[in-house]
Amino acid sequence: MKIWDDVDRYISETLVQPDAALQAALTAADQAGLPPISVSPAHGKLLFLLARAVGAKRILEIGTLAGYSAIWLARALPPGGQLITLEAVEKHATVARKNIERAGLSAMVDVRVGQALDTLPGLAGPFDLTFIDADKQNNAEYFRQALKLSRPGSLIIVDNVVRDGAVIDAHSRNAAVLGVRRLYELFAKEPRVAATAIQTVGVKGYDGFAIAQVLS
Ligand code: SAH
Ligand code: DHB
Ligand code: MG
Secondary structure, eight states: OHHHHHHHHHHIIIIIOOOHHHHHHHHHHHHTTOOSOSOOHHHHHHHHHHHHHTTOSEEEEEOOTTSHHHHHHHHTSOTTOEEEEEESOHHHHHHHHHHHHHTTOGGGEEEEESOHHHHGGGOOOOEEEEEEOSOGGGHHHHHHHHHHTEEEEEEEEEEOSSGGGGGGOTTOOOHHHHHHHHHHHHHHHOTTEEEEEEEEEETTEEEEEEEEEEOO
16 A cells, blocks of 8 residues: 555655665565565664564574575674575575675674575574564474573564464465464464564554564
């Protein structure tokens, strides 16, 4: 909807001001034919602010694409901090590594290629923040793994948990919707986390994200 886009652009232009490296990352993604599904600038900055708010020193991302959200997250890290980002598609990882290098962040970002369900078990925690943004049908399993790799106080953030409202269709047979609904159920019954979800509108349409804090 035009008003959502206009307001989102107003917010970005006034408060976010994405710089050359972030712009270049999106241009490179576009030129490589990657889908335009990176987080929005305002959402990227929110990830940055959340990572800073919890003083994240180690961050895990599932779903790199072109490295746009990875750049925002890595910029929140203190010297010596680390971001590990998991990506299934070699071409996406190649575009991301170049974008991350252009942003001057290669030393702190490790892009690992493989199916996240295969690469997650080989990781050593704890991570202070995990951003889950890959194939939605595996959301619940990614959350389970992220929980194992967390410490009390860690944040687990999950993108795309509203999907134009499709999330409330209890009869959906769409794998992504089912995956998101399984995630909500897990959040609801998992006593080790406190979670909420926020609907968003803007340049990426109508969607939302969930945030869980690990309690114990
Ligand atoms: N976080 C990025 C966008 C990620 S798009 C940003 O906001 O900038 C989702 C990414 O997840 C795609 O690059 C896709 O290839 C990757 N992906 C999909 N299934 C995956 C899987 N099973 N394991 C790892 N990555 C996967
Ligand atoms: C899709 C995936 C995303 O991570 C996103 O932010 C938007 C769309 C998708 O697979 O369609
Ligand atoms: Mg997403």
